[in-house]
Amino acid sequence: MKAVPIPARAAAARVLVVEDEAALSMLLSYNLEAEGFAVERVERGDEAEIRLSETIPDLVILDWMLPGVSGLEICRRMRARETTRNLPVIMLTARGEESERVRGLAIGADDYVVKPFSVPELMARVHALLRRARPDRASGVLSAGDLDLDRQNWRVRRAGREVHMGPTEFRLLDHLMGKPGRVFSRAQLLDSVWGISAEIDERTVDVHIGRLRKVLSMGAEKDPIRTVRGAGYAFDETFDRIG
Ligand code: CA
Numbered sequence: 094m095k096a097v098p099i100p101a102r103a104a105a106a107r108v109l110v111v112e113d114e115a116a117l118s119m120l121l122s123y124n125l126e127a128e129g130f131a132v133e134r135v136e137r138g139d140e141a142e143i144r145l146s147e148t149i150p151d152l153v154i155l156d157w158m159l160p161g162v163s164g165l166e167i168c169r170r171m172r173a174r175e176t177t178r179n180l181p182v183i184m185l186t187a188r189g190e191e192s193e194r195v196r197g198l199a200i201g202a203d204d205y206v207v208k209p210f211s212v213p214e215l216m217a218r219v220h221a222l223l224r225r226a227r228p229d230r231a232s233g234v235l236s237a238g239d240l241d242l243d244r245q246n247w248r249v250r251r252a253g254r255e256v257h258m259g260p261t262e263f264r265l266l267d268h269l270m271g272k273p274g275r276v277f278s279r280a281q282l283l284d285s286v287w288g289i290s291a292e293i294d295e296r297t298v299d300v301h302i303g304r305l306r307k308v309l310s311m312g313a314e315k316d317p318i319r320t321v322r323g324a325g326y327a328f329d330e331t332f333d334r335i336g
Contacts, residue, residue: 105131106223107150107285111141111167112185113159117208121154124212125219138162142170145177148284152181152223154215155202165200172201181226183218185210235270238333240309240317242270251314261286262305265298266328269318273330276321302326 108125112118113136122132133150135141139161145153153171157164164184171177184202198205203226204218233245239252247263249256258266264286269277277285279295287293306316317332 105129106152107131107133107148108219109141109144109150109153110134111136111138111153111159111164112156113137114156120212121215124216128216130219136160138164138167141167145171148281149176149180152183152219152226154183154185154219157184157186165196168202169200179226181222183215183222235267237270237273237317237328237330239314240270242267249309251309256308256311258305258308261301262308265301265305266309269326269328273328276324276327278325282325298326 106129108130110118110121110125110132112121112134115136118134118136122134125132133144135144136159138159141153141155141159142162145167155164155167159167168182168184171180171182182202182204184205185208186205187208203222206215206218233243235242235244241250242263243249244267247260249258249263249266265282268282268286279298282298283293283295287297302318302320306318309318310316315332317329319327319329321327
């Protein structure tokens, strides 16, 4: 098992850029990274589909005209799938596709930008869309039952009592609490919480979940983390109302 590097702060929001014009794709990636986003780039529509079946980013910037599968079709398929139904999408369209744009919004894109666009304008839309999609991030505190997680100050409280935990456990809890009820596979957690797709043993996730459970239930409180056999882990927002 490899040593796991511990990033200094919470995992950055992840943006998937799907664009076949290399220069534009690089420009977007450069600017997004400069603003603290973790960026992944693919050039083809079919590659985008594969990436989205593996990991779910926080936002997708999706070009309309792509080799493989069109941006429109990708968006339509994303909206039909449970895991990507609410994933924020900004479509990039060329000039003169006015009626096409309307179709894009009808099919579920959250926003669109017409090429050529100014980078600051696109960045502003990215930030606005993320704020809208995740109001919990803006407030900085996640609460469920007797549990509070303060993202700004990196503190967790249970029944008013401070819970001490390591940075990895904090990020794990943050990630699970951020999407209550959703089941994350070990691979997804490694990707989102550790932020690297290196060959870390998936049992690493079990070890940290174990530590998290231990600190969260020091006073024998109920376990808010659900193990889903054969699938992974989820945060159970009803943990304090059952059993
Ligand atoms: Ca294109």
